[in-house]
Each structure stands twice: as C-alpha cells, then as structure tokens.
Amino acid sequence: MQQSKLGFVLVALAIVAGVYLTRDGILSRPAPDFSLPGVYGGRVDLDSYRGRPVLLVFWTTSCPICQRELPMLSQLAPTFRSKGVTLLPILLGGEDEGADYLGSSSLNFTSLFDSEGHVARAYGVGGVPKFVLIDKDGKIRRSASGWTSERVLRNWVDAVSGS
Numbered sequence: 316m317q318q319s320k321l322g323f324v325l326v327a328l329a330i331v332a333g334v335y336l337t338r339d340g341i342l343s344r345p346a347p348d349f350s351l352p353g354v355y356g357g358r359v360d361l362d363s364y365r366g367r368p369v370l371l372v373f374w375t376t377s378c379p380i381c382q383r384e385l386p387m388l389s390q391l392a393p394t395f396r397s398k399g400v401t402l403l404p405i406l407l408g409g410e411d412e413g414a415d416y417l418g419s420s421s422l423n424f425t426s427l428f429d430s431e432g433h434v435a436r437a438y439g440v441g442g443v444p445k446f447v448l449i450d451k452d453g454k455i456r457r458s459a460s461g462w463t464s465e466r467v468l469r470n471w472v473d474a475v476s477g478s
Contacts (some may be wrong), residue, residue: 323344334473337368344454346369347361348360348362349433351429351434352448354413354425360406361403364403367451368401369448369449370400370401370449371402373438374406375443380461380462381444384444388402390425400472402424405434410430423425444463445460446459448475458473
C-alpha cells in the first residue's frame with residue numbers, strides 16, 4: 316500500500332513538472348509591440364495590424380528546421396492572407412544575410428529582421444523556429460517552438476479567423 320502511494324505521488328509530480336516546463340508564459344498576454352525593418356527596406360510596426368490576426372515566425376538562415384518550414388509557409392501565406400491572417404516572418408540575423416537567403420529561395424513573402432534580438436527576447440524566443448499567433452485583440456493565443464506541422468498552423472489560423 317505504501318509503495319502505491321509513493322508511485323501515485325511520483326506520477327503526480329511528473330505531470331505537474333511536465334505542465335510547468337512546457338507552459339509558455341506569454342500565452343494570453345498582450346503581444347509586445349515592435350517596429351522592425353524589412354529585409355528589402357521599409358519598416359513594419361506590429362501596432363499597424365491591430366484588429367487583425369498575425370502569425371509571427373522567428374527564424375534563422377542556419378536553422379535546418381526553418382529551411383524545411385519556410386517553403387511550407389510560403390505556400391500557406393496566400394491562404395492565411397485570404398482568411399485575414401498576416402504572416403510576419405522575423406529573421407534573427409542581418410539584413411544582407413536575409414536578402415541573400417530569401418533571394419535564392421523563391422519564397423512567397425518578405426521578412427523582417429531583428430538583428431539585435433530585442434523582439435525575440437520580448438517574445439521569449441529560446442530556439443527557432445518559433446511561431447507566435449496573435450489574435451485580432453492583440454493577445455497571444457498560440458505559441459510553439461521547433462517543427463510545427465501544416466495541419467497545426469491551419470488549425471491555429473482557422474481558430475483566429477473564424478473559418
């Protein structure tokens with residue numbers, strides 16, 4: 316009997332630890348505002364998208380997962396746009412590096428760049444790719460790091476677009 320209680324306590328602790336370790340502290344919070352330069356010029360302010368959902372994608376040119384997911388995102392961008400969701404990829408790196416990569420990759424979007432990493436820190440980016448879905452009210456609704464499937468991203472977009 317004593318051993319079964321210990322087993323129950325250990326399982327309960329493992330579940331609580333798992334929930335704590337995987338919980339993203341930014342969910343349901345207001346999205347930190349930013350203004351970033353575009354790889355090909357101009358600036359984008361997140362505030363200009365208030366009232367519309369936005370999917371942020373933090374990435375680097377050296378990330379193998381990013382290299383596999385960016386073409387998928389490029390294909391999904393028109394669908395997301397048709398549902399009223401803006402895709403804003405954010406390169407964690409320099410402008411020249413981003414322009415070279417995007418120019419040689421035939422991707423159907425432009426990207427912003429966060430060369431100093433200030434925006435990445437504000438969004439708790441610990442690894443790339445990192446996806447952050449912001450709803451029309453400016454609150455963070457979903458967040459995931461690492462490989463994320465097309466199905467998951469479509470479900471996210473459907474959830475905030477009302478589709």
